[in-house]
Amino acid sequence: MPADSTQEPGIPGDRDQGAAAGGRAAKGRRRKTRSARRKALLVTAWSAAGILVLGGAGAGYLYxxxxxxxxxxDINQALGSDRPTKVDNGSENILVLGSDTRAGGNRKLGGGTDDGxxxxxxxxxxxxxxxxxRAGVVSIPRDTLVDRPSCTDTHGTTHDAARGVMFNSAYSTGGATCAVKTVESVTGIRMDHYVEVDFTxxxxxxxDLGxxxxxxxxxxxxxDSHLDLAAGTxxxxxxxxxxxxxxRHGVGDGSDLGRIQLQQAFIKALTDRVRHLGVLSNPKKLYDLADTATKTVTTDSDIGSVTDLASFANGLKGISSSHMTMVTMPVQYDSADANRVLVDHTKAxxxxxxxxSDQPIPKxxxxxxATGSAKDVVSSG
Known part of the structure; x- marks a missing residue:
C-alpha cells in the first residue's frame, strides 16, 4: 500500500538479507548452503504488483x-532506438505485468471466453x-486514459497510435512490446527489463509456497473473485x-485504485514469505517452486535463460518489504466517466x-x- 514516508535508497551495510528462497538458510546454516547450491538449483525469489522470479544454477537435465x-x-529488437535513453546510475527499472489471458486454464480464473x-x-x-x-514500486491503474503511441509487436505488425484509451489496451493491442513502449511514453523512463506473470x-x-x-x-x-474472508489473520x-x-468490489470504492492497494499489501506479504522460506534443505520443494515459476513468467530476452534470470534475481534478494516504497501513479477521477482516471501530470x-535521478519518491x-479507499485493509499476517 502507498508508503506514508519517504524512504532513502540504498543503505550500505544492510544486514537484512534474511533466509530468502534460494538465498541463505536460517542463521547458523550458511556453510551448508554452499553444498546445497552445488547439488540443487539456486532459487531466489523477490516480488513487487506480483513479481516472483526464480532461476537456477544447476546442471544436467534439470537445467x-x-x-x-x-x-x-526481444523487447530491444522490437522497439529499436526510439526509446528513452538509459540512465547509467546503477539503478534498474522493471515493468511487471500480471496478464489476464483468456486461453486455457486462465479462462476459469479470468472469466470470459476461451478466445486466446x-x-x-x-x-x-x-x-x-x-x-x-531498496526499491520503489509505482502501480499504474489499468483504467487510466492515456495516449498510446504507435508500436510494432514481436510479429512485425505495426499498430497505430491512439488517444485517450485505457492503459491496459496497450497490451491487448500489441502485447509486451506495446505495453513497454506505452509505459516509456507516459513516464519518459526506459524499462531495463520486462516480467509478466499469468493467472494460473x-x-x-x-x-507451492504453502x-x-x-x-x-x-x-x-x-x-466474482471467489473471495470470502472474515476480518482476521x-x-x-x-x-x-x-x-x-x-x-475490486469486495472492499473500498469498487475502483481499480482500491484493488491496487490490496495488491501492494499482498506483494509485501508475499515478499516476506519468500524471504523467510528455507527451501534449500528440501530439493523436491526447491524444484517444484522453480518449475512452477519458470512456467509462470515471460521475460525480456536479456533475462530469458535460467542462468540470466538467476543472476538478475540474485541481485534483488536483499530487498525486504520494509525497504519497498509502494505508491500508485498520481491520478484524478475522470469527471466524465466514474470508471476511468486521468494522469495528474504535475504530480506524476x-x-x-x-x-x-535514483531519488526517493517525494510524499x-x-x-x-485519487485513492481507492482500501488502504490498511490488508497487511502481513
Whole structure:
C-alpha cells in the first residue's frame, strides 16, 4: 500500500538479507548452503504488483527442463532506438505485468471466453535503487486514459497510435512490446527489463509456497473473485490470493485504485514469505517452486535463460518489504466517466523525475490524488 514516508535508497551495510528462497538458510546454516547450491538449483525469489522470479544454477537435465519452461520477448529488437535513453546510475527499472489471458486454464480464473485474448490486469514499475537494497514500486491503474503511441509487436505488425484509451489496451493491442513502449511514453523512463506473470501460474506458485499469511481489518466478500474472508489473520491459498489481488468490489470504492492497494499489501506479504522460506534443505520443494515459476513468467530476452534470470534475481534478494516504497501513479477521477482516471501530470512528473535521478519518491507527489479507499485493509499476517 502507498508508503506514508519517504524512504532513502540504498543503505550500505544492510544486514537484512534474511533466509530468502534460494538465498541463505536460517542463521547458523550458511556453510551448508554452499553444498546445497552445488547439488540443487539456486532459487531466489523477490516480488513487487506480483513479481516472483526464480532461476537456477544447476546442471544436467534439470537445467534444460527449467530453461525450456521460460518464454521471452526481444523487447530491444522490437522497439529499436526510439526509446528513452538509459540512465547509467546503477539503478534498474522493471515493468511487471500480471496478464489476464483468456486461453486455457486462465479462462476459469479470468472469466470470459476461451478466445486466446489477453489484457494487462496489473502493471507496476519496479525501480531498484543503486546498491539493490531498496526499491520503489509505482502501480499504474489499468483504467487510466492515456495516449498510446504507435508500436510494432514481436510479429512485425505495426499498430497505430491512439488517444485517450485505457492503459491496459496497450497490451491487448500489441502485447509486451506495446505495453513497454506505452509505459516509456507516459513516464519518459526506459524499462531495463520486462516480467509478466499469468493467472494460473500465480495461483500455483502461492500453493507451492504453502500459502501466504495476511491480516484483514475488515471482511472482504466478492463472489466474482471467489473471495470470502472474515476480518482476521488468514493463510491464503492460491485461489484466495488470486481473488484478493483481483477483487475490486469486495472492499473500498469498487475502483481499480482500491484493488491496487490490496495488491501492494499482498506483494509485501508475499515478499516476506519468500524471504523467510528455507527451501534449500528440501530439493523436491526447491524444484517444484522453480518449475512452477519458470512456467509462470515471460521475460525480456536479456533475462530469458535460467542462468540470466538467476543472476538478475540474485541481485534483488536483499530487498525486504520494509525497504519497498509502494505508491500508485498520481491520478484524478475522470469527471466524465466514474470508471476511468486521468494522469495528474504535475504530480506524476515528480515521481518520474525522482526515479530518473535514483531519488526517493517525494510524499508531495501522491498527496491529494485519487485513492481507492482500501488502504490498511490488508497487511502481513
Amino acid at each position: 534444460f527442463k527449467l530453461n525450456g519452461n521460460l518464454k521471452s520477448v 485474448s489477453a489484457r494487462s490486469d496489473t502493471a507496476m514499475i519496479v525501480h531498484v535503487y543503486k546498491g539493490h537494497k 501460474g500465480f495461483q500455483k506458485l502461492v500453493d 500459502g501466504v499469511e495476511v491480516t484483514t481489518t475488515k471482511s472482504i466478500k466478492d463472489p 488468514h493463510t491464503l491459498d492460491g485461489e484466495q490470493a488470486l481473488g484478493l489481488v483481483r477483487t 512528473d515528480q515521481v518520474w523525475k525522482a526515479l530518473k 508531495a507527489a501522491t498527496e491529494g490524488t
